[in-house]
Amino acid sequence: MKSVCRQLLVPVLLLALYLWACRMEMVNPYLLPRPKQLSDSVFRLLSGGELFEHIRISLFRVFCGFSITMVLAFPLALLFHFAPRVRDFLEASLHFLKSVPPLAMVPLFILWFGIGEASKLALIVAASFFPLFLNIESGLQQVDDRLVEMGRSLDLEKRALFFHIYLAESLPTILTGMRLSFGYSWRALIGAEMIAASSGLGYLILDAQEMARTGDLFVGLACIGGLGLLLDSLALRSVRRFFPWIGAENS
Amino acid sequence: MSACIIRGLMKDFCLNGRELKVLKGIDLRLEAGSFVSLVGYSGCGKSTFLRTLLGLTPPDSGSVFFEGMEGRRAIVFQEPRLIRSKTVGQNLLLALHHCPVREEKERVVESVLCILGLSAFRNAYPHQLSGGMAQRIALGRALCRQPELLLMDEPFGALDALTRKNLQRELLRIYLKRKMTVLFVSHDVSEAVFLSQRVLVMKEGDFVRDISVDLPYPRNTGSPEFIEIQNDVHRSIVSENYY
Numbered sequence: 001m002k003s004v005c006r007q008l009l010v011p012v013l014l015l016a017l018y019l020w021a022c023r024m025e026m027v028n029p030y031l032l033p034r035p036k037q038l039s040d041s042v043f044r045l046l047s048g049g050e051l052f053e054h055i056r057i058s059l060f061r062v063f064c065g066f067s068i069t070m071v072l073a074f075p076l077a078l079l080f081h082f083a084p085r086v087r088d089f090l091e092a093s094l095h096f097l098k099s100v101p102p103l104a105m106v107p108l109f110i111l112w113f114g115i116g117e118a119s120k121l122a123l124i125v126a127a128s129f130f131p132l133f134l135n136i137e138s139g140l141q142q143v144d145d146r147l148v149e150m151g152r153s154l155d156l157e158k159r160a161l162f163f164h165i166y167l168a169e170s171l172p173t174i175l176t177g178m179r180l181s182f183g184y185s186w187r188a189l190i191g192a193e194m195i196a197a198s199s200g201l202g203y204l205i206l207d208a209q210e211m212a213r214t215g216d217l218f219v220g221l222a223c224i225g226g227l228g229l230l231l232d233s234l235a236l237r238s239v240r241r242f243f244p245w246i247g248a249e250n251s
Numbered sequence: 252m253s254a255c256i257i258r259g260l261m262k263d264f265c266l267n268g269r270e271l272k273v274l275k276g277i278d279l280r281l282e283a284g285s286f287v288s289l290v291g292y293s294g295c296g297k298s299t300f301l302r303t304l305l306g307l308t309p310p311d312s313g314s315v316f317f318e319g320m321e322g323r324r325a326i327v328f329q330e331p332r333l334i335r336s337k338t339v340g341q342n343l344l345l346a347l348h349h350c351p352v353r354e355e356k357e358r359v360v361e362s363v364l365c366i367l368g369l370s371a372f373r374n375a376y377p378h379q380l381s382g383g384m385a386q387r388i389a390l391g392r393a394l395c396r397q398p399e400l401l402l403m404d405e406p407f408g409a410l411d412a413l414t415r416k417n418l419q420r421e422l423l424r425i426y427l428k429r430k431m432t433v434l435f436v437s438h439d440v441s442e443a444v445f446l447s448q449r450v451l452v453m454k455e456g457d458f459v460r461d462i463s464v465d466l467p468y469p470r471n472t473g474s475p476e477f478i479e480i481q482n483d484v485h486r487s488i489v490s491e492n493y494y
Contacts, residue, residue: 150332152307153325154346154396164345168336245335245376 033215041215051204055223058189058200061117065124066185070178073129077136094133102126102188106195115196120189127188128181135177139170172246179235186228201227253283253319255304255400255432260313262299273299275456276313281432283320283399288435288443291453291488297436300453301326301402304434317399325393326402329409331385333377339364339388340373346395363391366425383414390422394429403435407442419446423468440484444477445470452487460487 021027022034029037045051080087105126106119113119143166151165167174193202201224208216239246262274273296281287289297302308304315305326316322325346333342340360347356364370367387377385386406393401406422407415423446426433437443443450444464452460464480471477 146328146330147332147334149307150328153305154348154392156345156348160348164334164337164348168334171336243336245378 030212030214033218037215038218041213041219045204045216045219051219051223054199054201054204054220055227058193058202059227061120061192061200062124062182062185062189065121065189066128066182068121068125069128069132069181069185072125073133073136073181077133077140080137081140098130103191106192110196119196120192123192124185124188127191128185131184132177132181135180136170136174139173139177140166142173143169171243175239175243175246179232182235183228183232186224186231190224253317255281255283255315255317255320255322257281257304257315258313260300260303260315261311262296262303262308263311264299273456274303274310274313277457279451279458281400281434283432284430285449286426286433286435286447287449287451288437288447289451289453290437290440290443290484293438295453296456297453298404301404301434301436304400305402320399322400323396323398324400324402325396325398326404327386327390327393327406329405331377331382331389333385333388333392335377338374338376339369339380342377342388343392343395346392359395359397363394366394366428367391367421381414383410383418386410386418387421390418390425394425398431400432400434403433405436405438408438415442420469422446427468440481440488441472444481444484445472450480450484452484454488459490460484462487 018032019035021032033041080090102123106123109119109122109126113122147165147169148161151161156164189200190202190205193200194206197203201220205217205220205224208214208220257277257279260274260277261272264271264273277300289300291297299308303310305324333339334345337345343360343363344356347359350356350359360373361370364373367390369384369387369391372380372384372388377388380388386409390406407418410418419442422433426446433447435443435446440450448464450460450462450464451458452462462480462484466474466476466480
């Protein structure tokens with residue numbers, strides 16, 4: 001409870017500052033919308049169901065993109081770790097790709113995949129792949145050889161060694177990678193929707209700017225930040241719930 | 252009489268291009284039910300010998316075979332080596348991975364926890380255990396394998412003196428109850444003499460002395476006979492050909 005109060009202190013102070021600035025008429029309403037404008041925006045966006053539609057579409061995209069990332073990153077990281085030959089062939093190419101910022105690839109994605117869903121998914125995958133891939137790989141690398149030896153002393157075959165030792169031991173790092181990677185996909189998605197889209201939260205913000213609806217813009221920003229926060233804390237909570245040993249070790 | 256028989260065990264390692272003879276043709280007969288300790292300086296090949304017996308390291312030549320025994324083996328390492336994501340019970344169950352009957356596995360785990368007096372900790376995670384308790388769980392994991400030959404690689408070396416004393420007594424109690432063969436590697440001479448019926452002194456990949464300890468359990472570490480044997484073992488470890 002105490003920590004919740006502490007966390008809320010800064011937002012409440014900012015809110016007070018905002019209300020005070022509005023009261024004193026210090027900032028142009030076009031730059032900083034008045035509470036009335038904001039509530040009008042919220043009401044309008046909610047009553048038509050428009051806001052929920054944008055959120056639904058954005059969430060759908062990010063979950064699709066993130067799933068693709070998982071499907072690609074897991075096998076590739078395993079291959080890298082357990083087949084050093086494959087690593088020799090692919091390492092340089094992957095480092096090359098890692099150095100190219102995903103946003104720089106947007107024009108290429110639009111050229112290749114058009115302005116539909118595919119180019120957005122491609123951008124999400126490009127942005128979230130490496131945080132996940134690198135974390136899985138380093139998680140596997142950190143597995144203590146002595147534990148593997150212990151597993152062999154129990155006559156565990158390869159499959160059991162993988163699940164009971166490699167995967168179990170690298171799980172904390174993998175989960176961190178998943179959280180990081182999900183954050184990256186969320187941010188990349190908004191970027192994607194600001195470039196070529198007719199729906200989604202990114203589109204909502206860009207459209208609001210073009211139409212000079214500052215209220216809508218703030219509502220869109222609040223949704224992006226709020227949802228990001230919510231999803232991350234949900235992820236953290238489920239990790240603590242299902243894997244109580246993670247994090248408890250060092251305390 | 253059943254026994255574990257080791258013949259001409261040899262193992263070379265290549266270190267920085269230099270050939271290192273770690274085991275120089277070891278011959279040994281371990282009578283079933285005996286408690287044998289292996290002492291010597293670190294790097295003399297004790298650990299490699301244990302790993303070779305277990306099959307973790309294949310020998311260059313020589314053989315290990317069991318007479319009148321099935322040859323079930325288990326090892327306790329110097330560190331507990333528990334899996335942090337598994338509870339105590341799950342860590343023990345892993346040792347019974349190959350057993351197809353679930354009820355049988357549960358029964359063995361329960362009985363091992365009971366022997367160690369740790370039934371209350373079945374659902375605890377390794378990070379909630381003290382060093383001594385974790386090491387007892389590691390011993391429990393080895394016992395789950397129902398070994399005929401229990402290999403122990405300095406199992407109490409990382410523990411504080413008090414906990415070590417406790418665990419030595421506990422090991423002795425379990426050994427006397429189960430009557431398995433134990434091969435115990437140690438660098439602590441007093442510990443070796445306290446526990447075993449036979450102390451083998453190892454030097455540069457071979458045994459240089461085989462000292463039998465003919466004292467009844469439980470042993471009094473202050474008795475003149477005990478100290479006599481202890482000094483004898485000490486002398487053979489630091490004898491003239493040590494350089």
